[in-house]
Amino acid sequence: MKLSLGPIQYFWERERVLDFYASVAEAPVDIVYLGETVCSKRRALRLTDWLDISGGLAAAGKEPVLSTLTLIEAESEISHMRTIVENGHYDIEANDMAAISMMENVAPFVIGPHVNVYNSRTLDILARLGARRWVMPVELDRETLAALQSSRPANLETEVFVYGRLPLSFSARCFTARAHKLPKDECGFCCANYPEGMSLKTREGQSFLNLNGIQVQSGETYNLVNEIGELQALGVDVLRLSPQPQGMFEIIDVFRRVMDGQMESSVASGMLAPYQTAGTCDGYWRGAPGMQRLQTSYEALTE
């Protein structure tokens, strides 16, 4: 089983991104998804920068994949996507049907988690058009995955989002700008001040969601570290971790060690706990509400 790092969902400043990927080159991940998937206004890095980063990661033995924007609204975004798609070097993760439309029968591509693949027939169609890997949509559960795996097209890899704040929805509206009473067109890139998004709490103080520009994430961190054995048994090829500012390299190490059979998942849960500031959830995997945590907690096991 391979380990991947999803695209950075937040707006990090340029130096931070470059430093981050310099460290990723040394980290035990196999696949690295790169690029801006949330907001087309975030341009701290240009395509040439992303290609440079990809080159460095490829030289370090990683598989770089360029991820495309999830919500396409403007013609300029289509043109920019076309330049990414036609980069000539690296594979593409398509996060919208527009990207798949550009990729089909041109080059192999990865179906991102924001393309709605819910059944085998959809998977078959996209595999015929050139998909070589698909990332399961986050709201799907293990039973659905098992069924999809049993009839999976040949040579199609399966990737599952196993760690990080879940990307739950996208809007035309920027919620970070709204929190600052700014119009989106004059947002001042205020999301750059929130490298981990803005916490949205209920009026009872429950950490509920996380605002990241036009994206809404789960407040809690999705964590399937306890399910790695089951994911392996289901024939999942790649596990995806979603970048966060705190503890990312410790998180990568923990997952790597569990995958390599060098660490018990119960120990891993404890080691991950400091990096999950609003707690964890695993409901989606078990066919339950996403925010629920059904796996017996590490704390409960050790009490």
Next chain:
Amino acid sequence: MLPTGKMELVCPAGSMPALKAAVDNGADAVYLGFRDGTNARNFPGLNFDLDEARRAVSYAHQHGARVFLAINTYPRPAQWQKWCRAVDQAATLGIDALILADPGLMDYTARTYPDLRLHLSVQGSATSHEAIDFYVRHFGVRRVVLPRVLSLTQVQNIMRRASAEVEVFGFGSLCVMVEGRCALSSYVTGESPNSNGVCSPAKHVKWEESADGRRSRLKGVLIDVYAPDEPAGYPTLCKGRFEVGGNIYYAMEEPTSLNVLAILPELYRAGVAAIKVEGRQRSPAYVAQVTRTLREAIDACVADPETFSPEVRWVSVLDKVAEGRSHTLGAYSRPWQ
């Protein structure tokens, strides 16, 4: 796509009385769904079984209205056969179009019933001409319903290149998220528009009276608190008041309705084929009022787009039945974004 001298009014039919209200008040087409999870308004007491759907088609056709049937949720493998049977049944009804979202189901339909006209549901999340092309090329989709996230300029740009007819939402509850790409409801309740055809379902809603007012909860999560004299709205989870950065406000969206009367001529001139009204879950009285008002407005717009302006009484009728009793142009207007 250029103006065809026509802009269809497509109205919701959550029941036979609502369908009759739409048809009798001037809808060019009605849309409906079966009474199960195959469509995105899977609410208790709504929708049609096969016999009712047959009667609905017959009534609409006798009165000159077209019928679209929505099978616009995403079936998982365990549901696949049931969704295909829904398509098979729909194909026997003599409907004028089938509204689908799932690519697999579109493929099944296009291959099994090549003569059945396909519309891409708003749940299909197509927001660009390139995405529209994909559905046209592979499944022969004839019309696409755009998500409620595009500005007027963006809609106009799509219209210049779109390879299918375009239908846009004109009135009704506003979805602030990209349709087909929102899992907020399943995050809280386990049921989502994509999987179950519901958002923030009523069976998970609880109301509580407390010292500080009336509280609404969705599966335990506090969505809003209303002062004693404040009207309480349905706790759709993106339309509650939450705390962000120390402030309590409608962090995602206020309870309000979309209303495009102000930009009807622009939509018409751009070549938009149809204006859709949201609200299969609403009463026949709502459907009648909204249909009658939009019928008048669209007729006036098509007759003379240059001098069209929304009449005060139209706006006031629509505001009365609007969520939050107020309206917005939503994403059509840049400042909203």
